Amino acid sequence: MIPLNFAPRCLIIARVLRMMNFLLPIMVLFYQDKGATIGDVFLIQGAWAISVFFLEIPSGYLGDLCSRKTMVTLSFLVCAGANFLMGFGYGFWVLLCGELLLGFSHALYSGTAEAYYHDLLKKRSKEGKLHKKLAKLETFSMTGLAVATVLAGFVYSWLGANACAYLTGILSLVAFGIVCFLPNIKESKRVVADNISKFKDLMNISKFTMKHPEIKWLILFPACYGALTFVLLWGMQPMMVDKEVPVYLFGFIAGFNMFCRTGWAYLSGVLLDKIKLRKTARVLFYTLCIGAISACVIMSAHNMVLVYALLALIAIANASQMAVEIITSNFVHHRIKSDERSTILSVKSMISMFASGTLMILIKPLIDVFGIQMTFILCGLLVIPTFVAMMHLLKLRIKE
Numbered sequence: 001m002i003p004l005n006f007a008p009r010c011l012i013i014a015r016v017l018r019m020m021n022f023l024l025p026i027m028v029l030f031y032q033d034k035g036a037t038i039g040d041v042f043l044i045q046g047a048w049a050i051s052v053f054f055l056e057i058p059s060g061y062l063g064d065l066c067s068r069k070t071m072v073t074l075s076f077l078v079c080a081g082a083n084f085l086m087g088f089g090y091g092f093w094v095l096l097c098g099e100l101l102l103g104f105s106h107a108l109y110s111g112t113a114e115a116y117y118h119d120l121l122k123k124r125s126k127e128g129k130l131h132k133k134l135a136k137l138e139t140f141s142m143t144g145l146a147v148a149t150v151l152a153g154f155v156y157s158w159l160g161a162n163a164c165a166y167l168t169g170i171l172s173l174v175a176f177g178i179v180c181f182l183p184n185i186k187e188s189k190r191v192v193a194d195n196i197s198k199f200k201d202l203m204n205i206s207k208f209t210m211k212h213p214e215i216k217w218l219i220l221f222p223a224c225y226g227a228l229t230f231v232l233l234w235g236m237q238p239m240m241v242d243k244e245v246p247v248y249l250f251g252f253i254a255g256f257n258m259f260c261r262t263g264w265a266y267l268s269g270v271l272l273d274k275i276k277l278r279k280t281a282r283v284l285f286y287t288l289c290i291g292a293i294s295a296c297v298i299m300s301a302h303n304m305v306l307v308y309a310l311l312a313l314i315a316i317a318n319a320s321q322m323a324v325e326i327i328t329s330n331f332v333h334h335r336i337k338s339d340e341r342s343t344i345l346s347v348k349s350m351i352s353m354f355a356s357g358t359l360m361i362l363i364k365p366l367i368d369v370f371g372i373q374m375t376f377i378l379c380g381l382l383v384i385p386t387f388v389a390m391m392h393l394l395k396l397r398i399k400e
Contacts, residue, residue, distance in 0.1 A: 002181045008120045010178055012137055015113070016144035017175035018076055022164035023083070025149040025254030028237040030161045035091050038238050039364040044099050045234055046364075049357025051103030053350050056111065060346025061202045063112030064190040064339055072116055073179045075108035080172035087165030111345030118333060118341065119185040134326050138265035142322065146258030153250050190339035205340050209347045215335055217393040218328045219348045224386040225288060225324050227355040231363065231379050232291050232318035233257070236311060238372060239298055243307050253311055260319035268323040272330070277398060280327065281390050284320050291317020292380040299373035331398060
C-alpha cells in the first residue's frame, strides 16, 4: 500500500497516464478510418456527454456511500477497455459503444476522483490550499495530454489509427494498477438514516445543490461556458480538414491546445490570488468571446497564415474552460460537507455534460442543413446565457 504522504502524488501520476489520450488530436481521422462521417463525430460525442449526464449523479452518490478509491479504480479499468474496443472494432456502433463506455468511465471518475483527492489532502491537513492543489493536479494532467497530442500525429502516421487506441488503453491500465495501491479514506463515507431511502437522500442532496444561492450559479456559469468551449474544441478538427491542414500538423495544433489548457490550469490559482473572482471571470469571458468570433470567421479565411492564427485563438479560448472549472470547483468545495462531496460535484458535472451533450447532438443536423460556418455562428449565441450566468454569480459577491 502506498503511504498517505505519497498518495496525492501517485494519484496525480495515475491521472496523467489516464489523460494521455493519443486519439484526441486525430479523432476525426480515426472515426473516418472506422467508417464514420463528420456528422457522426458530433453525434457520438454528444452521446458520450449524454451518457455522462445520466450516470454522473448515481456514480457520485456511490462515491459518497462506498469507497471512493474503488470508484476511481473502476473508472480507469473501464477507460482501458473502451479504448481496446475501439481499436479492435469497426463501424459506427462500435465507436458509439466505446464512447458510451468512456462516458461511464468519466462519470465514475469526475466528481468522485476530485472528492477523493480532497480527502487525501484533508488527511494531511492540506485542504486549505485546495485551489492551488487542484491547479497543480490539472496542470500536470494537461501536460501529459499535451505530450500525447503532439506525439499522436507521428504515431498515427507511422503505426496507424489503431495504435493510438491501443497505446491509450495500455497507459490507462498502468494507471489502474497504481490506483489499486492507494489508501482508502473511510471517514468520508455517508451514513443514511434508517427512515430515509437512498433515492430520497440522493434527491435531497441534488435539491440542496440547485437551491443553494451560491452553488447553483457556480454550476450554471461553467455549464454554459463549457458547452461553447466543448464545441470549439471538437470543431477544430473539422475546420482543419476543411482547410486542408496537413495531417502531421494535427498533433502540433492539438498539442498547442493542450499546452494552453495546462497554462490556464496553472493560471487559475494565480489569477484567483492576484485579481480575485470578479476580474478573473471577466478575463475568461472576453477570452471566450474572442474564440467564438474566430470560429465564426475562420471558414471564410483563405490565407493559411490567418487560418493558423485563428486556430490558435480558438485553442486558447476553448482551453480557458480549465480555469473556469478549477475556480468554480474550489468555491463549491468550501461550501459542502465531506459525506456529500462526490454527489454535489457530480451534479455540477452532470449539468455541464447535459448542456454540452445536447448542443453537440444538435450540431449534426445543423451542419447537414446550414454548413459548418453558420453552425458556429449559431453556437456563438451561447455567449449570451454565459454572460447572464456570470453576472448573477458576480452579484452574489461570494466570499473568497
